[in-house]
Amino acid sequence: MHRLIALLLLLLPAIAHADEAVTTFTLENGMDVVVIEDHRAPVVVHMVWYRSGSADEPVGASGVAHFLEHLLFKATETMESGEFSSTVAANGGTDNAFTSYDYTGYFQRVAADRLELMMRMEADRMNNLVLTPEDIETERRVILEERNQRVENSPGALAREQMMATQYLNHRYGVPIIGWKHEMEELSMEDALTFYDLHYAPNNAILVVAGDVEPDEVKALAEEYYGVIPAEPDLPERFRPQEPPQTAARRLVFEDPRVAQPYVTKTWIAPERDSGDQEKAAALVYLAELLGGSNFTSELGRALQFDTQTAVYTSAFYDGMSLDDTTFGWIVVPADGVSLAEAEAAVDEVIANFLETGIDPERMESLRTQFRASEVYARDDVSGIARRYGAALTQGLTIEDIQAWPEILQEVTEDDILAVAREVMREESSVTMQVVPNSEALIQ
Amino acid sequence: MIRFVLSATLTLWGAVASAEIDIQEVTSPGGIEAWLVEAPEIPMVALEVRIRGGANLDLPGKRGATNLMVALLEEGSGEMTAQEFQTAREALAASYGFDVYDDAFSLSAQFLTENRDEAVDLLRQALVEPRFDQDALDRVRAQVISSIRSEEKDPSDIAGATFDAAAYGEHPYGSSINGTIESVEALTQEDMFAAHERVLNRNDVYVAAVGDIDAAELGLMIDELLGDLPAEAPPGPERTEIALDGGITVVDYDTPQSVALFGHSGIKRDDEDFFAAYILNEILGGSGRQSRLMEEVREKRGLTYGVYSYLVPKDFAEAYLGSVSSANDSIAEAIEVIRAEWERLATEGVTEAELEEMKTYLTGAYALRFDGNGPIANIMVGMQMAGLPVDYIATRNEQLNAVTLDEVNRVAAELLKPEELHFVVVGQPQGLETTTN
Numbered sequence: 112m113h114r115l116i117a118l119l120l121l122l123l124p125a126i127a128h129a130d131e132a133v134t135t136f137t138l139e140n141g142m143d144v145v146v147i148e149d150h151r152a153p154v155v156v157h158m159v160w161y162r163s164g165s166a167d168e169p170v171g172a173s174g175v176a177h178f179l180e181h182l183l184f185k186a187t188e189t190m191e192s193g194e195f196s197s198t199v200a201a202n203g204g205t206d207n208a209f210t211s212y213d214y215t216g217y218f219q220r221v222a223a224d225r226l227e228l229m230m231r232m233e234a235d236r237m238n239n240l241v242l243t244p245e246d247i248e249t250e251r252r253v254i255l256e257e258r259n260q261r262v263e264n265s266p267g268a269l270a271r272e273q274m275m276a277t278q279y280l281n282h283r284y285g286v287p288i289i290g291w292k293h294e295m296e297e298l299s300m301e302d303a304l305t306f307y308d309l310h311y312a313p314n315n316a317i318l319v320v321a322g323d324v325e326p327d328e329v330k331a332l333a334e335e336y337y338g339v340i341p342a343e344p345d346l347p348e349r350f351r352p353q354e355p356p357q358t359a360a361r362r363l364v365f366e367d368p369r370v371a372q373p374y375v376t377k378t379w380i381a382p383e384r385d386s387g388d389q390e391k392a393a394a395l396v397y398l399a400e401l402l403g404g405s406n407f408t409s410e411l412g413r414a415l416q417f418d419t420q421t422a423v424y425t426s427a428f429y430d431g432m433s434l435d436d437t438t439f440g441w442i443v444v445p446a447d448g449v450s451l452a453e454a455e456a457a458v459d460e461v462i463a464n465f466l467e468t469g470i471d472p473e474r475m476e477s478l479r480t481q482f483r484a485s486e487v488y489a490r491d492d493v494s495g496i497a498r499r500y501g502a503a504l505t506q507g508l509t510i511e512d513i514q515a516w517p518e519i520l521q522e523v524t525e526d527d528i529l530a531v532a533r534e535v536m537r538e539e540s541s542v543t544m545q546v547v548p549n550s551e552a553l554i555q
Numbered sequence: 556m557i558r559f560v561l562s563a564t565l566t567l568w569g570a571v572a573s574a575e576i577d578i579q580e581v582t583s584p585g586g587i588e589a590w591l592v593e594a595p596e597i598p599m600v601a602l603e604v605r606i607r608g609g610a611n612l613d614l615p616g617k618r619g620a621t622n623l624m625v626a627l628l629e630e631g632s633g634e635m636t637a638q639e640f641q642t643a644r645e646a647l648a649a650s651y652g653f654d655v656y657d658d659a660f661s662l663s664a665q666f667l668t669e670n671r672d673e674a675v676d677l678l679r680q681a682l683v684e685p686r687f688d689q690d691a692l693d694r695v696r697a698q699v700i701s702s703i704r705s706e707e708k709d710p711s712d713i714a715g716a717t718f719d720a721a722a723y724g725e726h727p728y729g730s731s732i733n734g735t736i737e738s739v740e741a742l743t744q745e746d747m748f749a750a751h752e753r754v755l756n757r758n759d760v761y762v763a764a765v766g767d768i769d770a771a772e773l774g775l776m777i778d779e780l781l782g783d784l785p786a787e788a789p790p791g792p793e794r795t796e797i798a799l800d801g802g803i804t805v806v807d808y809d810t811p812q813s814v815a816l817f818g819h820s821g822i823k824r825d826d827e828d829f830f831a832a833y834i835l836n837e838i839l840g841g842s843g844r845q846s847r848l849m850e851e852v853r854e855k856r857g858l859t860y861g862v863y864s865y866l867v868p869k870d871f872a873e874a875y876l877g878s879v880s881s882a883n884d885s886i887a888e889a890i891e892v893i894r895a896e897w898e899r900l901a902t903e904g905v906t907e908a909e910l911e912e913m914k915t916y917l918t919g920a921y922a923l924r925f926d927g928n929g930p931i932a933n934i935m936v937g938m939q940m941a942g943l944p945v946d947y948i949a950t951r952n953e954q955l956n957a958v959t960l961d962e963v964n965r966v967a968a969e970l971l972k973p974e975e976l977h978f979v980v981v982g983q984p985q986g987l988e989t990t991t992n
Contacts (some may be wrong), residue, residue, distance in 0.1 A: 151926075152926050153922070154922065154923055154926055193854065196843075197912075200845055200915075200920075201912055201915050202915075203916060203918060203921075203923075204919065205843070205920055205923065205925070221919075222922065222923075249856065250753075250857065253859070256857070256860045256882065257811035259880070259882055260812060260861075264810050264811065264812045277762070333960070345984060351708060359593075367709050369809075369810060371705040371706075371708035371709075372705055407638050408638060408645060420693075420697075423697045447697070451854050476645045477645045477971075480648050483648070487597060487667060488599060490597050490930050491929060494926070526694060541900035
């Protein structure tokens with residue numbers, strides 16, 4: 112559920128690196144396996160990713176992917192409700208799960224010699240879930256409280272739901288991952304089991320094992336536990352309604368008395384990282400950094416926080432990790448005495464100047480260095496590398512795409528960036544939102 | 556050059572995992588001590604520094620000065636303006652995280668082997684020669700005021716501020732380290748220099764490094780970084796106690812889910828019963844999914860997404876706190892269940908089976924924490940702050956396993972005080988009103 116949090120955080124792009132020890136293979140039933148070796152500590156991360164997330168849900172059952180994620184910690188034919196996690200804990204491990212638009216994932220971190228037990232249990236709950244009406248009743252209350260905590264109690268999160276729903280005219284990314292409240296309240300056992308039966312199958316799953324393991328050993332275990340599960344013959348082709356041309360700029364005003372600090376934000380539909388075609392996404396990563404990646408050195412930071420005192424916070428954001436069209440955008444929190452309209456006009460001017468003036472070669476060089484360095488730092492976090500592979504493979508990228516990405520980032524040119532900026536930042540595909548405590552804040 | 560290096564190879568015994576962490580105790584030529592784990596596999600270093608004092612050292616009437624000063628360290632130093640400093644840092648791809656909390660200043664840095672000297676030079680400049688330019692001060696002040704305003708509208712922050720004010724009053728723990736809008740508006744350049752002089756010193760400094768660096772290099776590096784800081788530290792505040800009676804404080808706030816923060820007095824980190832208290836708390840409301848509070852409030856009744864309890868031993872007071880959030884029409888029930896669990900554990904204690912399961916989990920999960928240079932450096936500096944010896948990593952699980960059922964249950968009876976539990980509830984809770992036991 113990390114996608115739902117952090118409105119004001121810059122979305123940092125994931126960076127792969129060249130020399131990690133990665134082995135991949137596919138089981139006979141279609142389950143993909145990725146092994147990432149890191150022998151520094153006798154620990155392993157075991158993850159199973161399903162190529163199904165909230166954007167794969169049936170109409171009217173929003174939130175069912177996430178609801179099912181919760182329910183997977185209930186009973187199976189051979190394990191009691193809660194026994195999965197308590198067994199992980201009894202083996203000195205930790206476990207959790209997450210749901211996003213394009214995937215649902217489950218993971219455990221344990222001592223490397225407990226990998227087999229994790230596989231046995233994870234393979235078990237791929238097919239053998241047993242739910243009771245009480246599970247549905249109680250866990251539905253839990254997810255509604257989760258929505259209360261993450262969304263209903265947060266005006267920023269509520270505003271963002273409205274913005275996404277406006278940005279996407281046809282695609283399911285317009286529906287929140289956690290679900291619309293009125294649909295969550297009606298989620299049934301049948302909704303959960305229908306999604307489970309169709310999507311939880313080896314030919315829709317990716318196994319990622321990272322840490323102190325040998326690929327041969329992982330392969331033998333994977334064949335023993337996952338390899339025996341039959342493929343789902345009716346696995347639907349992954350089809351989502353695609354966006355039509357967006358031909359009208361949209362403007363929103365979101366009012367909530369709990370808003371402490373008015374802000375204005377704007378997003379555009381933007382291309383994501385596609386297999387064999389990641390260059391535009393790479394250029395957009397630079398564009399976000401150049402426009403709003405740093406309060407000190409980016410275009411928005413310099414112009415609105417240093418050259419003038421127009422804003423107390425500026426950022427531009429882009430996340431290319433997405434199966435279908437993603438968004439590019441910026442956000443500005445104006446300084447005291449600056450109206451949202453003035454702040455927005457100031458941003459427009461900065462962007463126009465940027466497109467006209469071009470890019471300082473030193474900034475380009477600095478960003479290349481930072482992207483290169485982030486590969487070095489990333490090697491210190493094997494769980495992070497595991498997540499990178501899982502997420503990319505559920506979003507239509509290949510191992511080759513993941514490994515080519517750092518090099519593609521290094522090759523981005525000024526022309527690439529300016530071209531993609533002009534292509535993406537078209538008024539008619541934009542949504543602009545003002546977030547205010549009350550309508551008076553708009554005219555200040 | 557290195558006055559002495561004490562090397563101890565420690566083995567971590569988990570339920571099943573064991574890891575070897577080779578910690579060297581380094582003393583720099585200038586006399587600053589540090590813990591080091593050499594890890595040349597990745598061409599980088601993770602460095603953690605803590606200086607005891609932190610926001611507790613705010614002078615009277617200057618609440619927020621330390622916080623603002625620390626935020627300004629990356630906003631210009633030496634001959635560089637804020638933008639020049641950040642341009643230089645970005646070109647080195649180094650990261651410097653300056654932070655402050657109640658009891659300490661903290662620095663978390665990462666830099667590459669290929670430009671380590673430049674990265675350390677630049678970091679030294681920020682620590683030792685900050686400029687506190689007026690334009691930077693005004694800009695960052697506006698950011699701090701913006702976050703104070705946000706906290707005033709955030710139910711969790713409102714609950715924390717209400718609890719702290721009632722528990723600690725005029726003591727620094729009684730107010731936010733950010734200060735108030737009024738106190739922050741009044742802060743001047745002189746206040747920044749004064750706060751810098753008070754807070755950044757090498758009197759009570761702790762250093763841990765993990766990565767591609769050896770003991771001799773680390774000794775020189777920490778002298779360069781910290782050697783020019785003042786040797787003396789000003790005195791901290793007096794000890795204090797939580798001055799709260801049991802009961803409920805409702806803060807009316809129009810939001811659909813009530814947020815509750817609750818607690819009473821706690822236990823010192825160096826108390827001989829701390830391990831027993833730690834295990835006890837993990838069973839009651841620890842971070843795992845299997846805690847009693849999670850079982851009763853979430854798993855059985857679906858009243859919340861998460862409920863937790865935590866021991867908070869600070870330098871000058873100890874608290875035992877917890878948090879939960881639930882819809883306005885169900886928070887009263889959640890609180891009733893939490894109170895009942897607090898009472899049940901105080902009177903009945905834990906079972907032998909619960910204790911054994913928790914020991915297995917905690918001893919096994921300990922090894923999982925040591926999974927990267929950054930995390931290991933962070934653990935090592937935390938150990939030093941807590942006054943733990945270098946062999947603690949090797950003995951921690953034995954100490955934990957040595958705790959008996961009788962000890963845990965004696966501590967349960969002493970530590971858990973259901974009648975003193977005070978709940979601050981922010982929202983529009985049905986069936987709850989402000990009361991004192």
